[in-house]
Amino acid sequence: MVSAPVLLFGLLALVVVLAVSLWVLRPLGRPRVVAAGVVVLCAGTFALYLLIGTPEALRAPVAMAEPASLEEAVTQLAAELERNPEQPEGWALLARSRATLGDAAGARDAYVRALEYAPDEPDLLVDAAEARALAHPQRLFDEQSMAWLQRARQVRPDHARAGWFIGVAQRQAGQAAEAAATWEALLPGVDEATARSLRVQIDAARADAGLPPLGAPAAVASGEGLKVKVVLDPGFAARARIEGEAVVFVLARVPGGPPMPVAVERHRARDLPLEVVLDDRDSPMPTQKLSALEEVEVLARISAAGSANRGEGDIESAPVQVRLPSADTVELVIGAPPP
The missing domain is CATH 1.25.40.10 (Tetratricopeptide repeat domain)
Incomplete structure (x- = not known):
């Protein structure tokens, strides 16, 4: 006692x-x-x-x-x-x-x-x-x-x-x-x-430092940004247990380039499915903008730890390559079995 x-x-x-x-x-x-x-x-x-x-x-x-x-x-x-x-x-x-x-x-x-x-x-x-x-x-x-x-x-x-x-x-x-x-x-x-x-x-x-403010940069050249829809695979959703504080990162990066994204948004995993618009406001570094690229790789990742870096146990969607500018909505499915 x-x-x-x-x-x-x-x-x-x-x-x-x-x-x-x-x-x-x-x-x-x-x-x-x-x-x-x-x-x-x-x-x-x-x-x-x-x-x-x-x-x-x-x-x-x-x-x-x-x-x-x-x-x-x-x-x-x-x-x-x-x-x-x-x-x-x-x-x-x-x-x-x-x-x-x-x-x-x-x-x-x-x-x-x-x-x-x-x-x-x-x-x-x-x-x-x-x-x-x-x-x-x-x-x-x-x-x-x-x-x-x-x-x-x-x-x-x-x-x-x-x-x-x-x-x-x-x-x-x-x-x-x-x-x-x-x-x-x-x-x-x-x-x-x-x-x-x-x-x-x-x-x-x-x-x-004598530098201009980040401000609100212009969106992707299409004027609307890159529209992305993120959903869970039905089979995965039926068996998965997503903790309350888990987060989902929706990101775009240079195909075949470094893992650092050129645009990324962070949302609560419990808000899935969700729709976002990636644009230059989501660029983590002002030196590389989404609007300056001709092609990107888009994916979504669920992180139980809430870390932007990929960790053990994270679940990702299959990456999708997109030519910019694009007016289409990119659909990402997290937890889908491999083809």
Whole structure:
């Protein structure tokens, strides 16, 4: 049976992590989705701690008395981690808790301890970089912070928060054009609401660099864009289980070229079937526009992880090659058996 101190500790941890995460992730996602994800993550972390950590230490009256406040709970957690330090999730929780209490330096140091035991965990690397910047007198991302962010992007190239903070660091360093390019690369992997907010930051950086704003580029030469309809194969739909947060990417790319799309839209998989129009507004990079191409390869991909990069378990439609401009609607069928 789980004792009262353990339950109280878990509830305090949940409140701390939820509050901090909502504040940290507000530029890159929807608050309700973030909140739901954080609740699940925190609950899972607490359950994992009970399974593989040292819950006996939490239950023992001498080792940990019932905390009377959040500050006392944080102090008890720090003491437990000093006795049993090989718990990166515990150090991360301590870091977030200290950040909530206004102890920026303590949060920074706790993340350093977490990275000792999980040096290649992307989320930890990004959290540690942010904490280090918040602890800096001028709130700057220094050389060590940038190294952590770059490592996170090496491990997970589509890590949106790492890309966001890299752009922030570049702006701080006076590299406005580089920051704009970094943020432009994030556009294919975020939803439309986030993309609109991100474009504001991109245009500000481009203005500082003496570059024109992204604005609203012209559509494909036909004047209507490339119309695409995406459906699920009936047989696949009958047996498949599409999770609530799965997303579908509809993209166009250069046939036989690099996998980077020249136009891409991100939608919820539960909204299938759907119809979209790909045009220059969906181009992730201003240097290559859909309207400048004579032929593209169009496909759709369901990603359970929500990643723009293809991952294990992703389901794709068969690619369709299209000559541009085209007034026809391209139909893509996800999950269809091979011909």
